Amino acid sequence: MPNQKKPLNLKEVSRILGVSTATVSNAFNRPNQLSERLRERILKECETLGYHGPNLAARSLRRGKSDVVAVVLADSLSYSFSDPVASQFLQGVAEVLAQHNKQLLLLSSQVGGKEQNSAESLPDGFIFCGAPSGDCEKRIMRLGKPAVAVDFQAESNMKVVQIEDQKAAKNITLHALKSHRGNLAVLGLKLIESNRVCRLTQADLISEQNDVAHRRLRGYLEAAEETKTELQPHMVWHVPVNDPENAEIAAREILTTRPLPSTVLCMSDVLALAVLRVAKSLNIGVPEQVQIVGFDGISESERCEPQLTTVCQQSIEKGRIAASVLLDPEAENETTVKTDLVIRGTTRSA
Amino acid sequence: MPNQKKPLNLKEVSRILGVSTATVSNAFNRPNQLSERLRERILKECETLGYHGPNLAARSLRRGKSDVVAVVLADSLSYSFSDPVASQFLQGVAEVLAQHNKQLLLLSSQVGGKEQNSAESLPDGFIFCGAPSGDCEKRIMRLGKPAVAVDFQAESNMKVVQIEDQKAAKNITLHALKSHRGNLAVLGLKLIESNRVCRLTQADLISEQNDVAHRRLRGYLEAAEETKTELQPHMVWHVPVNDPENAEIAAREILTTRPLPSTVLCMSDVLALAVLRVAKSLNIGVPEQVQIVGFDGISESERCEPQLTTVCQQSIEKGRIAASVLLDPEAENETTVKTDLVIRGTTRSA
DNA sequence: TTGTACGCGTTATCAT
DNA sequence: ATGATAACGCGTACAA
Numbered sequence: 001m002p003n004q005k006k007p008l009n010l011k012e013v014s015r016i017l018g019v020s021t022a023t024v025s026n027a028f029n030r031p032n033q034l035s036e037r038l039r040e041r042i043l044k045e046c047e048t049l050g051y052h053g054p055n056l057a058a059r060s061l062r063r064g065k066s067d068v069v070a071v072v073l074a075d076s077l078s079y080s081f082s083d084p085v086a087s088q089f090l091q092g093v094a095e096v097l098a099q100h101n102k103q104l105l106l107l108s109s110q111v112g113g114k115e116q117n118s119a120e121s122l123p124d125g126f127i128f129c130g131a132p133s134g135d136c137e138k139r140i141m142r143l144g145k146p147a148v149a150v151d152f153q154a155e156s157n158m159k160v161v162q163i164e165d166q167k168a169a170k171n172i173t174l175h176a177l178k179s180h181r182g183n184l185a186v187l188g189l190k191l192i193e194s195n196r197v198c199r200l201t202q203a204d205l206i207s208e209q210n211d212v213a214h215r216r217l218r219g220y221l222e223a224a225e226e227t228k229t230e231l232q233p234h235m236v237w238h239v240p241v242n243d244p245e246n247a248e249i250a251a252r253e254i255l256t257t258r259p260l261p262s263t264v265l266c267m268s269d270v271l272a273l274a275v276l277r278v279a280k281s282l283n284i285g286v287p288e289q290v291q292i293v294g295f296d297g298i299s300e301s302e303r304c305e306p307q308l309t310t311v312c313q314q315s316i317e318k319g320r321i322a323a324s325v326l327l328d329p330e331a332e333n334e335t336t337v338k339t340d341l342v343i344r345g346t347t348r349s350a
Numbered sequence: 351m352p353n354q355k356k357p358l359n360l361k362e363v364s365r366i367l368g369v370s371t372a373t374v375s376n377a378f379n380r381p382n383q384l385s386e387r388l389r390e391r392i393l394k395e396c397e398t399l400g401y402h403g404p405n406l407a408a409r410s411l412r413r414g415k416s417d418v419v420a421v422v423l424a425d426s427l428s429y430s431f432s433d434p435v436a437s438q439f440l441q442g443v444a445e446v447l448a449q450h451n452k453q454l455l456l457l458s459s460q461v462g463g464k465e466q467n468s469a470e471s472l473p474d475g476f477i478f479c480g481a482p483s484g485d486c487e488k489r490i491m492r493l494g495k496p497a498v499a500v501d502f503q504a505e506s507n508m509k510v511v512q513i514e515d516q517k518a519a520k521n522i523t524l525h526a527l528k529s530h531r532g533n534l535a536v537l538g539l540k541l542i543e544s545n546r547v548c549r550l551t552q553a554d555l556i557s558e559q560n561d562v563a564h565r566r567l568r569g570y571l572e573a574a575e576e577t578k579t580e581l582q583p584h585m586v587w588h589v590p591v592n593d594p595e596n597a598e599i600a601a602r603e604i605l606t607t608r609p610l611p612s613t614v615l616c617m618s619d620v621l622a623l624a625v626l627r628v629a630k631s632l633n634i635g636v637p638e639q640v641q642i643v644g645f646d647g648i649s650e651s652e653r654c655e656p657q658l659t660t661v662c663q664q665s666i667e668k669g670r671i672a673a674s675v676l677l678d679p680e681a682e683n684e685t686t687v688k689t690d691l692v693i694r695g696t697t698r699s700a
Numbered sequence: 701t702t703g704t705a706c707g708c709g710t711t712a713t714c715a716t
Numbered sequence: 717a718t719g720a721t722a723a724c725g726c727g728t729a730c731a732a
Contacts, residue, residue, distance in 0.1 A: 007471075007493050009725055020703045025727060028464065034701065050492050053467040057411040058725035061708045066407065067465045068455075077444035077454060081437045094427035094456075101465040104427060104456045105418075108448070114378065115417045115451040117403040121357075142400050143357050244649065277653060299594065300650065303627060359709055370719040375711060384717060408709035411724045 008051040017045055028054055060122065068103045069326065070123035072140065074130030076108050083242060084270065084298040085315050089129060089150070092319020100327055109136035125326045128154070131211060148326045150318065151212055161322045161335045165212055168311045168339040169219025170226075172293050173265055175341060176309070177227045179348040180291060182262025184229055185254050186220055186236040187247075187275065189213050189267040197250045200236040216267050216295065235261065239271060247274030255282055260290060263347075269294040269301045272308055276346065292346040306345025313339045358401045367395055378404055410472065418453045419676065420473035422490065424480030426458050433592060434620065434648040435665050439479060439500070442669020450677055459486035475676045478504070481561060498676045500668065501562055511672045511685045515562055518661045518689040519569025520576075522643050523615055525691060526659070527577045529698040530641060532612025534579060535604050536570055536586040537597075537625065539563050539617040547600045550586040566617050566645065585611060589621060597624030605632055610640060613697075619644035619651045622658055626696065642696040656695025663689045 014021040019042070026033040027042040046053070060066035071093055073080045080086040097104055105123055107116060109132030120140055128137065131152035141147060141156040148159045173184075191213050192204055205221070207214055217236070224231040235257075239250045251274040254264060266272035272294030279286050286292055286306060294301055297312030318337045325331040364371040369392070376383040377392040396403070410416035421443055423430045430436040447454055455473055457466060459482030467489070475495055478487065481502035491497060491506035498509045523534075541563045542554055555571070557564055567586070574581040585607075589600045601624040604614060616622035622644030629636050636642055636656060644651055647662030668687045675681040 010727095011725070021726080022704080022728075023702060026702090029727075038701085052471055052489065052493060053464060054471075054727090055411075055725055056468045056470075056472040057407045057416065058708090059468055059727075061405075061407040061411055061710090062725080062727045064708080068469065076448065078441050078448065081441040081444060087431045087437055091428050091431040094431060098426065098428065098458070098461060101463050103465060103469040106444075106454045106456065111448060113451050114403065115453060118406045118409055119418065119453040120406075121402055121404075122406040139402065143402060244653065273653070280655070303594065303623070305630070360711095361709070371710080372712085372720080373718060376718085379711075388717085404711090405709055408724090409711075411726090412709080412711045414724075 008049060010051075010054060013046060013049060013051045016049065017042060025054070065124045066103075066122050067101065068105050068123045069097055069125050069127065069323070070105045070107050070120070071127045071129055072107045072109050072132055072136065074109055074128075074132055076110055077106050079241075080108075080129075084300070085242075085268070085296050085313075086129065088298070088315035089319040089322075092316040092321075093127060093323045094319075095316075096320050096323035096327070100323075102327070109133045127322050127326055128152070128158075129322075146326055146329070148322050150322050153210055159325050159331065159333050159335075161318060161325055161337060163313050163318070163337050163339050165215035166219040166222070168313070168341070169216040169265075169267075169295070170223045171219075171341055172295075172309070172311050173220050173223035173263075174227065175343065176263045176265070176291050176293050176347050177223065177229060179287075180262060181227070181229065183259060184220070184224060184231045184235060185257070185261035185264045186217065186231065187239060187250055187254065187264055187266040187271045188217060188236055189239055189242055189271065191217065191236070191238045194238060195240045197240070197246060197253065198238050200233045200238060202233045204238075205233045205236065213267060220265050242268050242270050244270060244274055247271045248278060251275040251278040255279055255284060255290070260284070262289075263291040263293070266292065266294050269296045269298045269308060269310055272310065272346070273300060273304060276304055276306075276308065287346050287348045291348060294346075297340070297342060302344070308342075309344045309347040310342050311339050312342045313337065358399060360401070360404060363396060363399060363401045366399065367392060375404070415474045416453075416472050417451065418455050418473045419447055419475050419477065419673070420455045420457050420470070421477045421479055422457045422459050422482055422486065424459055424478075424482055426460055427456050429591075430458075430479075434650070435592075435618070435646050435663075436479065438648070438665035439669040439672075442666040442671075443477060443673045444669075445666075446670050446673035446677070450673075452677070459483045477672050477676055478502070478508075479672075496676055496679070498672050500672050503560055509675050509681060509683050509685075511668060511675055511687060513663050513668070513687050513689050515565035516569040516572070518663070518691070519566040519615075519617075519645070520573045521569075521691055522645070522659070522661050523570050523573035523613075524577065525693065526613045526615070526641050526643050526697050527573065527579060529637075530612060531577070531579065533609060534570070534574060534581045534585065535607070535611035535614045536567065536581065537589060537600055537604065537614055537616040537621045538567060538586055539589055539592055539621065541567065541586070541588045544588060545590045547590070547596060547603065548588050550583045550588060552583045554588075555583045555586065563617060570615050592618050592620050594620060594624055597621045598628060601625040601628040605629055605634055605640070610634070612639075613641040613643070616642065616644050619646045619648045619658060619660055622660065622696070623650060623654060626654055626656075626658070637696050637698045641698060644696075647690070647692060652694070658692075659694045659697040660692050661689050662692045663687065 014024045027039045126147040294310035301308035364374045377389045476497040644660035651658035
């Protein structure tokens with residue numbers, strides 16, 4: 001029986017060592033409240049006794065803070081781990097949390113249930129990554145704890161970290177059209193409520209929604225208008241999920257449409273990479289016959305051939321910033337993360 | 351002031367509603383302990399009052415369980431999010447946890463400090479993903495809670511989920527050698543203690559270590575021996591981190607060595623993909639001049655050209671299994687996840 | 701410098 | 717069916 005059925009607690013330890021609970025607690029939390037010698041002895045004894053250190057539940061209950069930070073993902077956790085952008089964002093968040101000795105609890109705004117509700121009471125702060133679904137935002141914000149909204153305009157009063165989607169989308173489109181005027185197609189992500197790849201209608205196109213997809217779409221449209229390039233609704237595709245499977249279905253549709261669009265504007269690199277692969281398989285020259293531009297700047301976008309022209313949104317850095325902003329009470333209420341237009345091989349040089 | 355500075359608690363709610371705390375608690379946890387009508391009323395009132403539901407710290411303290419599961423990663427969280435295999439594993443874990451209404455806390459065995467120590471006391475169970483560093487395993491196992499070891503042989507008494515690394519490595523090597531005998535090179539991961547890409551020595555080669563890398567290496571060596579193919583230590587490379595940057599450095603070394611190895615055995619797909627890219631850039635024909643085999647079966651391995659011959663280890667499924675095994679007290683003590691030899695374009699057809 | 705005692709928010713037991 | 721109360725493990729004000 002190597003494991004005691006019941007782990008030691010602080011009171012038990014203090015009894016064994018013949019000191020008070022306060023002293024043991026102080027040994028862990030307030031070094032200056034006792035002699036160096038005693039502190040050393042206590043910590044060493046805890047080690048040999050097998051005391052694991054102050055229990056989080058009790059400690060959090062008593063102190064009113066837990067040193068746990070939650071990231072609330074808009075999609076399911078399972079999906080988020082498969083998405084390169086979400087993964088990079090988490091990478092940045094985790095890096096900063098580790099530096100500050102904070103623990104990471106992952107939540108999904110799609111999950112309800114008592115358990116998640118209960119779990120939401122633990123963290124000291126929240127990072128909302130993408131617009132949460134349902135009443136998740138309201139529910140959490142009622143707790144009155146610090147929070148950061150990433151990539152969406154929060155209803156509640158919290159700090160915001162975002163990029164300029166519309167501007168970036170416009171600029172990359174202008175770049176592509178500068179090299180080569182021609183007919184446009186858009187590969188869009190979650191533009192409408194449908195779990196099928198499909199094209200948009202005129203009504204869809206003028207939606208005033210303020211999510212990431214519609215902001216980028218407005219950027220594309222703005223650039224099209226400014227250059228007197230037509231961009232018709234039936235040349236705008238909706239893709240329900242940002243994964244290679246859905247992306248390839250849409251890519252195949254686009255590239256088998258005639259006349260062939262001369263430039264395909266993609267709302268993510270995952271989409272753009274699918275277009276690139278399908279173009280190769282159909283023997284369509286990139287960028288000679290079709291230019292492709294992406295969005296995000298995931299690492300795979302520089303490992304393909306030709307490399308992808310895209311908007312690098314520095315997801316890792318965005319994660320770092322989100323965490324820093326959350327942890328720093330003095331931080332600005334609104335932080336705009338710079339995006340970089342990365343010109344590579346899938347657009348023609350001007 | 352939309353937010354009360356202090357969120358409501360159960361006692362306060364019970365006072366406002368004029369019932370006892372027990373009744374409110376029962377409304378949340380034991381529906382059959384009160385009338386349907388009263389329960390409905392209480393839950394509705396909690397909603398309108400803005401009560402967030404039972405506090406996790408208090409609830410966990412009292413019940414002795416939290417409905418939180420921890421995944422303890424061998425590497426830093428930040429690195430793990432960048433690693434396709436770890437991400438896929440987490441994807442599988444998250445999927446099953448969500449089905450069981452469990453929350454996911456991410457820990458790293460590399461992190462010490464009071465905060466992590468404290469956090470470790472919260473979860474009801476642990477999934478160790480890769481061999482933990484330091485005394486992390488011992489420390490956590492003293493808590494006497496259920497745990498699962500993934501991809502390593504635990505010192506403590508816990509359930510194990512693993513693949514047959516050695517056998518899989520041997521088989522893929524035999525496949526490659528069947529198509530084409532020739533001189534071998536190995537691109538290995540974390541074979542020795544060095545943060546530089548470098549080659550091994552004879553002494554390194556016969557190490558008895560039982561980590562993933564050495565198990566795979568033994569598989570390669572076994573296949574080499576069985577086919578009377580020489581595999582010399584200076585043709586075995588050590589790569590310290592499984593990322594594209596380190597991988598390319600090593601790949602370049604390998605492919606500029608003469609005589610050119612006719613088959614490069616890579617311990618991960620990330621490594622293999624780097625070899626493929628470098629081979630292209632050096633105009634080395636794959637698989638005509640060099641065969642490449644990977645390990646893992648990450649999704650990028652089927653999107654490259656030619657597609658990668660590799661060992662698919664079903665990381666997502668492994669994650670699902672690890673979580674299921676943890677949550678099911680009746681589960682087998684040892685589960686071996688099947689690997690699939692996936693023959694694709696980077697090896698010659700026999 | 702050290703010890704005592706109360707309370708953090710909840711749940712389970714027991715009584716009504 | 718509902719209520720009163722002790723206990724979960726800890727941190728800290730205060731007393732010594």
